[in-house]
Amino acid sequence: MREFSYDVVTIGGGPAGMAAALAAREAGAARVLIIERDRELGGILQQCIHNGFGLRRFEEELTGPGYAHRYIDMVRASDIDVWLDTTVLAAEPDGVITSVSPHAGMTIVKAKSVVYAMGCRERTRGAIRTPGSRPAGVFTAGAAQRMVNMEGYLPGKEVVIVGSGDIGLIMARRMTFEGAKVKAVFEIMPYSNGLTRNIVQCLEDFGIPLYLGHSVTAIHGKDRVTGVTVAQVNDRLEVIDGTAFDIACDCVLLSVGLIPENELGRAAGLALDPITGGALADQFRQTATPGFFAAGNVLHVHDLVDWVSEEAAIAGRSAARHAQGELPLSGSQRSVAVGEGLRTVVPQRLSAFEQGKMSVRFYFRAAKPMGASLLQFWADGVLAFERKLRVVKPSEMIVADIPVRKIGDAATLEFRVLPAPEKIEADDEIEEEA
Amino acid sequence: MAGSFGPGPLPDSADVVVIGGGVVGCAIARELSRFDLSVVLIERSPDVATGTSKANSGILHAGFDADPGTWKARLNVRGSRLYAELSEGLGIPRKATGSLVVAKDAAQMETVAELRHRGIDNGVPGLEIWTRDQVIAHEPNISPDMAGALWAPTGAIVCPFLATVGFAENAIRNGVRIVTECTVTGIDMADRQIVGVRTTRGRIATRFVVNAAGLHSGEVARLAGDDSFTIKPRRGEYILFDRSVGQLVNTVLFPTPDKVSKGILVAPTVHGNVFIGPDATEIDDPEDRETTAAGLGGIIAGARRIVPGLPLGTAITEFAGLRAAAGKDFIIGPSPAARGLVHAAGIQSPGLTSAPAIGEVIVEMLQDVGLRLKPKASFVPVNPEKPRFHDLDRESQALLIASDPLFGRVICRCETITEAEIVAAIQSPCGARTVDGVKRRVRAGAGRCQGGFCGPRVTAILARELGIPITAIRKDSIDSWLFLSRATLEAGEASHA
Numbered sequence: 001m002r003e004f005s006y007d008v009v010t011i012g013g014g015p016a017g018m019a020a021a022l023a024a025r026e027a028g029a030a031r032v033l034i035i036e037r038d039r040e041l042g043g044i045l046q047q048c049i050h051n052g053f054g055l056r057r058f059e060e061e062l063t064g065p066g067y068a069h070r071y072i073d074m075v076r077a078s079d080i081d082v083w084l085d086t087t088v089l090a091a092e093p094d095g096v097i098t099s100v101s102p103h104a105g106m107t108i109v110k111a112k113s114v115v116y117a118m119g120c121r122e123r124t125r126g127a128i129r130t131p132g133s134r135p136a137g138v139f140t141a142g143a144a145q146r147m148v149n150m151e152g153y154l155p156g157k158e159v160v161i162v163g164s165g166d167i168g169l170i171m172a173r174r175m176t177f178e179g180a181k182v183k184a185v186f187e188i189m190p191y192s193n194g195l196t197r198n199i200v201q202c203l204e205d206f207g208i209p210l211y212l213g214h215s216v217t218a219i220h221g222k223d224r225v226t227g228v229t230v231a232q233v234n235d236r237l238e239v240i241d242g243t244a245f246d247i248a249c250d251c252v253l254l255s256v257g258l259i260p261e262n263e264l265g266r267a268a269g270l271a272l273d274p275i276t277g278g279a280l281a282d283q284f285r286q287t288a289t290p291g292f293f294a295a296g297n298v299l300h301v302h303d304l305v306d307w308v309s310e311e312a313a314i315a316g317r318s319a320a321r322h323a324q325g326e327l328p329l330s331g332s333q334r335s336v337a338v339g340e341g342l343r344t345v346v347p348q349r350l351s352a353f354e355q356g357k358m359s360v361r362f363y364f365r366a367a368k369p370m371g372a373s374l375l376q377f378w379a380d381g382v383l384a385f386e387r388k389l390r391v392v393k394p395s396e397m398i399v400a401d402i403p404v405r406k407i408g409d410a411a412t413l414e415f416r417v418l419p420a421p422e423k424i425e426a427d428d429e430i431e432e433e434a
Numbered sequence: 435m436a437g438s439f440g441p442g443p444l445p446d447s448a449d450v451v452v453i454g455g456g457v458v459g460c461a462i463a464r465e466l467s468r469f470d471l472s473v474v475l476i477e478r479s480p481d482v483a484t485g486t487s488k489a490n491s492g493i494l495h496a497g498f499d500a501d502p503g504t505w506k507a508r509l510n511v512r513g514s515r516l517y518a519e520l521s522e523g524l525g526i527p528r529k530a531t532g533s534l535v536v537a538k539d540a541a542q543m544e545t546v547a548e549l550r551h552r553g554i555d556n557g558v559p560g561l562e563i564w565t566r567d568q569v570i571a572h573e574p575n576i577s578p579d580m581a582g583a584l585w586a587p588t589g590a591i592v593c594p595f596l597a598t599v600g601f602a603e604n605a606i607r608n609g610v611r612i613v614t615e616c617t618v619t620g621i622d623m624a625d626r627q628i629v630g631v632r633t634t635r636g637r638i639a640t641r642f643v644v645n646a647a648g649l650h651s652g653e654v655a656r657l658a659g660d661d662s663f664t665i666k667p668r669r670g671e672y673i674l675f676d677r678s679v680g681q682l683v684n685t686v687l688f689p690t691p692d693k694v695s696k697g698i699l700v701a702p703t704v705h706g707n708v709f710i711g712p713d714a715t716e717i718d719d720p721e722d723r724e725t726t727a728a729g730l731g732g733i734i735a736g737a738r739r740i741v742p743g744l745p746l747g748t749a750i751t752e753f754a755g756l757r758a759a760a761g762k763d764f765i766i767g768p769s770p771a772a773r774g775l776v777h778a779a780g781i782q783s784p785g786l787t788s789a790p791a792i793g794e795v796i797v798e799m800l801q802d803v804g805l806r807l808k809p810k811a812s813f814v815p816v817n818p819e820k821p822r823f824h825d826l827d828r829e830s831q832a833l834l835i836a837s838d839p840l841f842g843r844v845i846c847r848c849e850t851i852t853e854a855e856i857v858a859a860i861q862s863p864c865g866a867r868t869v870d871g872v873k874r875r876v877r878a879g880a881g882r883c884q885g886g887f888c889g890p891r892v893t894a895i896l897a898r899e900l901g902i903p904i905t906a907i908r909k910d911s912i913d914s915w916l917f918l919s920r921a922t923l924e925a926g927e928a929s930h931a
Contacts, residue, residue, distance in 0.1 A: 133722075151890060155917060
């Protein structure tokens with residue numbers, strides 16, 4: 001068993017892992033390693049051959065592989081080590097990482113800092129408990145996307161999509177391009193879980209119907225899928241009698257949510273946020289396990305990769321500073337709460353501020369869709385900050401920079417989203433950090 | 435005769451033909467392989483264990499349920515002992531967890547006391563009545579709303595797929611030929627004596643046929659002019675939970691049974707998961723494996739009566755299995771209509787437990803109806819051990835990778851299953867031919883992501899190892915193709931090529 005030492009190791013070589021590694025190297029970590037399970041870097045971006053990536057980060061519209069390659073080129077141009085085709089079996093709280101690969105066998109790495117960047121996985125049929133038979137032809141949208149875009153095979157000819165997550169919407173368009181008939185998208189909630197631009201560009205432009213407030217109540221077929229039964233649901237998500245109808249199809253694609261892939265953290269006793277499914281992290285993206293950081297979809301599921309890259313850079317810089325012994329000791333932490341209108345916030349904790357830090361960036365998910373709204377920050381029960389939002393959707397992250405002076409040394413910190421008294425033409429700009 | 439497995443040609447003749455590759459048929463074939471005989475097992479699907487054997491509770495019952503003197507009582511207790519002896523050598527994962535029948539009140543305590551007496555009559559060892567406190571000490575998550583329980587130390591759990599595969603592989607190693615994707619279409623008789631079996635792969639001459647066709651055993655009997663029994667399929671629904679909640683229960687928990695069934699259980703699996711189920715719904719279609727909202731709701735309610743804190747959010751899959759019910763007892767014995775035909779039919783619970791004992795009994799019965807048995811000196815009773823990477827310590831894992839680099843590539847991340855294990859599952863004598871076949875043998879895709887990540891990779895490995903295109907890879911049954919080539923749609927073909 002060979003042994004190595006690194007300052008910063010990122011577990012995962014997708015957009016989060018690459019951005020974290022680059023930021024760590026830039027921040028002065030001498031020895032940086034990316035461990036990637038697949039045979040190339042880029043993670044899930046490699047199968048996202050549609051465009052729409054990078055508008056914020058690179059100010060141009062890139063495909064998934066295009067976005068990935070910007071980072072792959074930067075990694076290649078650096079002296080960051082990359083281990084491909086390598087799976088991490090365990091990452092112990094003392095920074096000892098055990099990994100295996102066909103070419104190097106079993107390897108032990110001692111890391112001063114570790115960045116979790118394992119991404120997320122798709123929720124399955126079992127998780128949403130869809131009754132019926134278990135024929136071939138039921139796939140998660142991402143698995144189908146890989147087969148179509150990377151392997152060149154199709155999962156079926158007549159497709160029904162369950163759930164309106166972005167991958168499902170993208171696959172509706174892809175399957176249409178490939179000559180399949182996409183019969184409908186069924187979403188159990190009264191609103192879509194995908195980005196508005198995907199609803200327009202992937203469904204409306206192709207005349208694919210989106211049924212909101214509808215649930216697939218059974219999947220039929222013995223060998224291969226032959227159809228589904230669908231019914232309308234009420235506001236308690238219960239099936240409304242007499243509304244059921246059948247649709248024939250040979251393929252069902254599921255796009256019913258994503259779950260952070262935290263198995264390694266869980267095995268090492270990592271403290272998790274039950275709502276995001278990711279680690280509890282502070283503004284440095286340090287988890288409750290000292291020296292372990294998290295970024296990207298393993299921390300919380302993002303809507304745009306641009307935010308992933310940005311967040312991962314925070315985690316990478318912090319990991320480098322921890323390796324150098326420079327990160328402010330977490331000391332006593334304050335927790336950040338979400339109140340009315342919000343479901344999640346990251347970071348969930350604040351450690352002592354860095355010297356000269358002007359603001360802290362928070363990411364939120366709303367609890368329900370709302371029109372014109374106000375994002376409020378309450379410190380010790382006093383409204384300390386307010387930001388106008390034109391519209392609020394659970395599918396789109398809310399991002400806000402809160403000035404450090406507004407946070408001060410308040411003991412209780414809470415965010416809320418409330419309906420705005422009047423129409424709002426445009427969101428308040430996010431104040432970019434100096 | 436060299437053993438084989440797959441959709442190959444049907445031999446012209448055999449001493450014995452076994453119809454059905456479930457756990458019962460495979461256990462019978464394995465028992466027959468001890469003797470100097472040519473044995474052919476015919477299976478309709480591409481794999482063994484695709485009917486009742488693939489979707490059941492995976493319980494090795496202690497044997498206190500059945501009335502004394504029945505086949506069920508006798509074969510259950512014997513089968514339970516045989517698994518204890520055989521499992522390790524055949525590579526069948528088995529755990530001696532013990533089982534508890536939980537009584538809610540004084541009336542149910544009387545019922546479990548009766549069960550104990552019945553068990554003693556059936557020869558079940560070690561049965562004890564436990565107080566409420568004893569039960570809670572053993573099962574901290576159990577509902578405190580109960581009076582006590584019957585403890586059966588010989589209750590155990592087993593992997594039903596690997597039990598079937600273990601019997602099948604050993605049978606093949608000892609010369610049995612398993613012909614898959616082969617459906618029986620007729621039985622030839624001469625003067626009420628079996629002389630051959632007609633199938634979708636041609637005719638095979640034989641004078642001895644074992645009917646282990648499970649849900650279809652009634653139809654097989656009728657092909658020989660025997661309408662002495664009818665199978666009434668009974669569907670049972672299940673929910674399987676993630677390994678992360680595997681500590682929920684330590685043992686198999688039954689409610690106190692009623693007249694119809696053993697009730698909804700909460701039980702661990704040998705792989706560290708927990709499941710709940712089954713209910714019991716009589717159905718007409720022997721292929722109807724649909725779960726229903728009502729059924730799943732019912733088993734959740736039933737399971738909550740035993741374990742109230744059921745972690746529903748950690749459910750990873752739901753499925754339904756069919757039991758081949760035919761009456762109160764198993765139907766085991768020579769056909770009243772056709773000489774040379776022996777039934778192992780109507781095998782509902784405790785069929786999995788009884789399977790190896792059924793094998794012994796059926797061989798005796800074949801001898802009684804004229805089959806000549808000569809023990810084979812070359813019989814090898816065990817299968818070579820297959821390393822399970824996930825279960826080994828780091829040093830052993832490192833050694834495995836040194837011996838075969840494919841142990842260093844993890845394909846299924848949820849269950850930590852390596853490419854070497856998947857290749858071995860495909861290349862072994864009873865090798866996987868389908869994606870579900872791989873899953874059942876090595877658990878790639880059986881974890882929390884249910885193949886979302888590894889599915890495409892397993893499909894590619896199957897295609898490579900079997901030397902067939904991706905479009906020919908199936909999920910489970912003969913027509914369960916998974917992927918089309920892009921050209922299919924471009925050419926506007928109506929059907930799958």
